[in-house]
Amino acid sequence: MKDHTIDITLSSTKKQKPESDQLVFGRVFTDHMFIMDYTEGKGWHDPRIIPYQPIILDPASMIFHYGQSVFEGLKAYLTKDEQVLLFRPDKNMQRLNKSNDRLCIPRIDEELALDALKQLIMIDRDWIPGAEGTSLYIRPFIIATEPFLGVAPSKSYQFIIILSPVGSYYKEGIHPVKIAVESEFVRAVSGGTGTAKTGGNYAASLRAQEVATDKGYSQVLWLDGVEKKYIEEVGSMNIFFKINGEVITPSLNGSILEGVTRNSIIQLLKHWNIPVTERKISMDEIYDAYSNGLLEEAFGTGTAAVISPIGEFFWRDEKLVINNGQTGQLSKKLYDTLTGIQKGTEPDPFDWVVEVK
Known part of the structure; x- marks a missing residue:
């Protein structure tokens, strides 16, 4: 995909942000999400950032029946100088495509995915916690959406990115x-x-x-x-x-x-x-x-x-x-x-x- 234009719809209401010392892993999510669709014969299309919301899927969507899905995990960090940093995000997108290959999911445009991720982070920048041990966890994932009960690769998918401010993954922290x-x-x-x-x-x-x-x-x-x-x-x-x-x-x-x-x-x-x-x-x-x-x-x-x-x-x-x-x-x-x-x-x-x- 050469056109990296991403439609943006901002949320009209903002959620209450948790205190940094109250953060647990993966329980709270930011105000917006990225989503893009895949349709056989058309490819990946309609990349957009929208208010965080439920996904509406047909009960026969293949993700529910055959588990055709992949995901990634990475983090954004806030420096003392208020810079927003990512750590080797290109490696995550490369690995996502390797997972796609194994699960018969169409490859994504890694450059577009990184661009979308950066735009989403900047829109929800205020959600990045700055306290020691905290970060903004990033969860890109792809699910099969075709309503079909035959065992075969889906002909439609959604690529989604959601964000979550997090504390330490283990309550023990750096302790053994x-x-x-x-x-x-x-x-x-x-x-x-x-x-x-x-x-x-x-x-x-x-x-x-x-x-x-x-x-x-x-x-x-x-x-x-x-x-x-x-x-x-x-x-x-x-x-x-x-x-x-x-x-x-x-x-x-x-x-x-x-x-x-x-x-x-x-x-x-x-x-x-x-x-x-x-x-x-x-x-x-x-x-x-x-x-x-x-x-x-x-x-x-x-x-x-x-x-x-x-x-x-x-x-x-x-x-x-x-x-x-x-x-x-x-x-x-x-x-x-x-x-x-x-x-x-x-x-x-x-x-x-x-x-x-």
């Missing part, structure tokens, strides 16, 4: 979380949809998460779906381990989501000349490293939480307490540096930050 190793359920397998950001992956994770929560754990550690031996992700995040001075993260194997934060962490570690390796790593190897006193740190990475230190694993009825349950030095340094780059308080040697004007 406790993780239960999942041995029964699996998140994804190679050849499935694990590399796509689609709702079905998250629906499939809910039962294991519910069991872990009942036992007092924040999230689950997912093992591979074939041997249930190799580590893949933690909750909805990528995972890293620091073992005897080396940082190890599971290699992308066809079932692990390629996280933007994951990629950024790897680049930061290399920039600091800290050994970092992407490879298969088993829970047995982690247990051996723990038993020998070599498991120094573990942490999850993702857009929502940024860095989530892990203080304990529960595996085979045993508690593996890492670094005395305290946040490790590397986890803290990575968190401070990455959030500092995102907020504009730390140097950005990678040109990751994009100012919204």
